[in-house]
Amino acid sequence: MQIQSLTFSSILFLIGLTGIYLNRKSVILLLMSIELLLLAVNLNFLMFSATSEDIVGEVFALFVLTVAAAEAAIGLALLVIYYRVRGSISIEFVSLLKS
Amino acid sequence: MYLCLVFLPLMGSLLTLTFGRFLGFRGAALLTTSCTFTAFVLSCVAFYEVALCASPCYIKLAPWFETELFDASWGFMFDTLTVVMLIVVTSVSTLVHLYSISYMAGDPHIPRFMSYLSVFTFFMLMLVTADNFVQLFFGWEGVGLASYLLINFWFTRLQANKAAIKAMMVNRVGDVGLALGIFGIFYFYKTTDYLTVFASTPTLMEASRPTMILLNMEVDALDAICILLFIGAVGKSAQLGLHTWLPDAMEGPTPVSALIHAATMVTAGVFLISRCSPVFEYAPTALVVVTFGGAMTCFFAATTGVVQNDLKRVIAYSTCSQLGYMIFACGLSNYSVGVFHLMNHAFFKALLFLGAGSVIHALADEQNMLKMGGVAKAIPFTYSMMFIGSLSLAGIPFLTGFYSKDVILEVAYAKYTIAGNFAYLLGSLCVAFTSYYSFRLLILTFLTPTQAHKSAIKVVEEASLLMSIPLVILAFGSIFVGYTFKDAFIGLGTNFWNNALFTLPQNTNLLESEYIPQASKMLPLVSIFLGAILALIINYTSPGISNILKTSTNGRLLYIFLNKRWLVDKVYNDVIGYPALKLGYHTTFKAIDKGILELIGPLGISKTVATLIVKLSRIQSGFVYHYAVIMLGGIVLLVAFSQIGVNFDLRLALIWLCAMWVF
Numbered sequence: 001m002q003i004q005s006l007t008f009s010s011i012l013f014l015i016g017l018t019g020i021y022l023n024r025k026s027v028i029l030l031l032m033s034i035e036l037l038l039l040a041v042n043l044n045f046l047m048f049s050a051t052s053e054d055i056v057g058e059v060f061a062l063f064v065l066t067v068a069a070a071e072a073a074i075g076l077a078l079l080v081i082y083y084r085v086r087g088s089i090s091i092e093f094v095s096l097l098k099s
Numbered sequence: 100m101y102l103c104l105v106f107l108p109l110m111g112s113l114l115t116l117t118f119g120r121f122l123g124f125r126g127a128a129l130l131t132t133s134c135t136f137t138a139f140v141l142s143c144v145a146f147y148e149v150a151l152c153a154s155p156c157y158i159k160l161a162p163w164f165e166t167e168l169f170d171a172s173w174g175f176m177f178d179t180l181t182v183v184m185l186i187v188v189t190s191v192s193t194l195v196h197l198y199s200i201s202y203m204a205g206d207p208h209i210p211r212f213m214s215y216l217s218v219f220t221f222f223m224l225m226l227v228t229a230d231n232f233v234q235l236f237f238g239w240e241g242v243g244l245a246s247y248l249l250i251n252f253w254f255t256r257l258q259a260n261k262a263a264i265k266a267m268m269v270n271r272v273g274d275v276g277l278a279l280g281i282f283g284i285f286y287f288y289k290t291t292d293y294l295t296v297f298a299s300t301p302t303l304m305e306a307s308r309p310t311m312i313l314l315n316m317e318v319d320a321l322d323a324i325c326i327l328l329f330i331g332a333v334g335k336s337a338q339l340g341l342h343t344w345l346p347d348a349m350e351g352p353t354p355v356s357a358l359i360h361a362a363t364m365v366t367a368g369v370f371l372i373s374r375c376s377p378v379f380e381y382a383p384t385a386l387v388v389v390t391f392g393g394a395m396t397c398f399f400a401a402t403t404g405v406v407q408n409d410l411k412r413v414i415a416y417s418t419c420s421q422l423g424y425m426i427f428a429c430g431l432s433n434y435s436v437g438v439f440h441l442m443n444h445a446f447f448k449a450l451l452f453l454g455a456g457s458v459i460h461a462l463a464d465e466q467n468m469l470k471m472g473g474v475a476k477a478i479p480f481t482y483s484m485m486f487i488g489s490l491s492l493a494g495i496p497f498l499t500g501f502y503s504k505d506v507i508l509e510v511a512y513a514k515y516t517i518a519g520n521f522a523y524l525l526g527s528l529c530v531a532f533t534s535y536y537s538f539r540l541l542i543l544t545f546l547t548p549t550q551a552h553k554s555a556i557k558v559v560e561e562a563s564l565l566m567s568i569p570l571v572i573l574a575f576g577s578i579f580v581g582y583t584f585k586d587a588f589i590g591l592g593t594n595f596w597n598n599a600l601f602t603l604p605q606n607t608n609l610l611e612s613e614y615i616p617q618a619s620k621m622l623p624l625v626s627i628f629l630g631a632i633l634a635l636i637i638n639y640t641s642p643g644i645s646n647i648l649k650t651s652t653n654g655r656l657l658y659i660f661l662n663k664r665w666l667v668d669k670v671y672n673d674v675i676g677y678p679a680l681k682l683g684y685h686t687t688f689k690a691i692d693k694g695i696l697e698l699i700g701p702l703g704i705s706k707t708v709a710t711l712i713v714k715l716s717r718i719q720s721g722f723v724y725h726y727a728v729i730m731l732g733g734i735v736l737l738v739a740f741s742q743i744g745v746n747f748d749l750r751l752a753l754i755w756l757c758a759m760w761v762f
Contacts, residue, residue: 091722095721096721
């Protein structure tokens with residue numbers, strides 16, 4: 001049970017990472033992938049909290065939830081502003097900070 | 100008195116160099132000449148005390164180096180060999196000083212010239228009076244330096260610069276040999292002091308015959324040391340191999356040539372071998388090398404001198420040839436004969452050079468003999484002086500040159516070894532050549548119909564009084580010195596040398612040389628007259644013969660070969676000089692210094708860093724997903740490295756591989 005759920009969260013995490021790296025199109029997908037990462041991490045926290053019978057993991061998961069919500073809010077706000085300026089949310093052309 | 104003798108010329112030189120501007124032409128000349136003359140007078144006293152009264156004088160002046168094992172002091176040793184050299188050096192130097200006053204009149208740099216002459220004399224005196232090898236080396240390098248300054252006296256002339264640099268460089272080659280020899284002496288004897296070295300040679304070196312590793316070969320130490328010392332002598336005495344600097348040194352003023360070629364610099368090599376005679380005696384191989392070197396030099400220079408057309412160059416080659424005689428006399432263990440010839444040669448060669456200077460002066464600085472001729476009536480005094488000098492050089496009986504040169508050939512014959520016979524043969528041949536070029540010089544300069552410009556002939560005038568006095572004195576020396584000192588120097592059983600020179604009993608052959616066949620004794624004498632008559636026929640009575648000889652196919656080849664000094668300079672330039680410069684520029688400088696070392700050094704590193712930085716900064720493409728990849732890769736690497744340190748697990752490697760695949 002434990003191993004399976006750990007595997008599941010790891011795969012979830014990897015899928016999130018793959019989403020970040022392979023994504024060329026939109027910033028929204030990027031944000032969603034990050035949400036997926038945080039979700040995988042949260043799942044991991046909860047799993048460990050349950051198996052080690054310790055409440056700190058769950059407390060931490062709660063904190064992560066709030067942080068993820070705040071982060072999503074700020075990220076979406078940035079996205080909206082960005083869209084207002086550029087008229088597109090494609091990250092293929094976000095390369096103003098070249099070396 | 101003994102110290103005054105050495106340091107007076109230095110004082111004169113330094114004073115003239117410092118205050119020459121205030122002393123003026125006359126003052127500078129007077130100061131230096133009187134200093135040198137005083138040194139000469141003191142040398143005469145020293146000669147009387149040391150040589151005639153047989154009381155050598157040793158002075159330790161001051162310590163120079165004093166370390167654990169090595170000590171060299173400023174010390175002076177006056178034995179018979181030294182005082183003989185002193186007489187030669189100071190007398191010729193005084194006369195050259197005197198001569199230069201008039202010869203160089205009108206030159207704007209007389210104080211400098213006089214100062215150089217004096218400093219040359221000083222270094223020569225240091226060389227001959229030293230009591231250890233280190234001080235000898237000081238004098239040795241000093242005369243090299245002074246010769247550079249003197250040859251380069253007219254420093255605005257390109258040829259003079261080149262000749263001076265050549266003299267300096269070629270001498271350095273020999274000096275390296277001398278320095279190595281001194282190192283060898285210190286290594287085996289643990290001292291550089293003459294007396295210790297000479298005293299310990301039979302017991303220390305001869306008994307055990309130590310060997311040393313030289314050029315990866317095991318050689319006999321004594322032979323090696325002596326040959327290295329001989330290499331030093333080769334450079335300084337212009338023996339075959341390193342002789343090329345001497346004829347070029349004619350670029351200096353004529354009194355300089357007289358000083359360098361007659362009395363001082365070139366005699367240093369002969370002096371070194373004579374001084375080290377107690378060491379050379381125990382090195383038979385080295386003696387053979389010395390004999391062959393001297394004999395070949397003698398032959399080479401004599402043949403070359405035969406066809407030279409420059410008045411001074413003829414005399415320079417005759418110097419080279421006579422030095423060959425002295426060297427092989429030393430190589431045959433007859434050091435006293437060599438030194439005797441050295442002294443005699445100093446007188447007549449100085450006379451010849453100063454006489455040549457007088458001729459050149461009279462003929463508006465013309466040095467080419469083919470553009471002279473017919474001035475015997477115009478300058479009879481100079482002619483007679485040159486005549487005496489040439490006869491003495493050729494070895495006409497009862498003149499100075501005869502007494503030493505004939506003895507040299509006789510001892511060579513009486514040696515009955517291969518080296519001795521070789522030297523006798525070449526030496527006898529050279530007598531004919533010597534006589535030929537001496538008379539050719541006289542005839543072309545003074546007797547043939549004149550080839551000079553009318554303007555030059557019109558103003559020909561005899562040498563001034565100041566130039567004449569040295570000539571007269573030297574002429575007297577050229578006539579009488581040989582006869583006067585014969586018995587003292589090389590008389591049978593003479594005790595004149597007082598152990599200053601050493602010959603092993605089995606190497607002594609002065610007595611045998613008295614009993615060689617009559618024909619062998621007469622051969623040199625016949626050669627002299629043969630050469631003289633040939634010179635007269637070819638150059639005077641029927642000059643057509645020389646023309647035919649020169650223009651025939653083989654004759655022309657031979658003439659060019661000899662006139663171009665056996666093409667030695669050409670070979671040196673093409674085989675050594677130019678390849679060395681090319682190697683230095685293309686390989687050492689461009690390929691290594693500016694190539695490899697620059698590449699792995701400053702230039703290479705800076706270029707690599709610059710390109711690397713450009714490449715590194717190109718990673719920052721500005722794309723978010725690139726940054727993300729690099730972040731992930733960095734984390735993976737960090738984890739990987741932290742895990743490798745702790746414990747390496749194959750399962751972890753699997754995870755990394757997965758991560759890398761995602762990457």
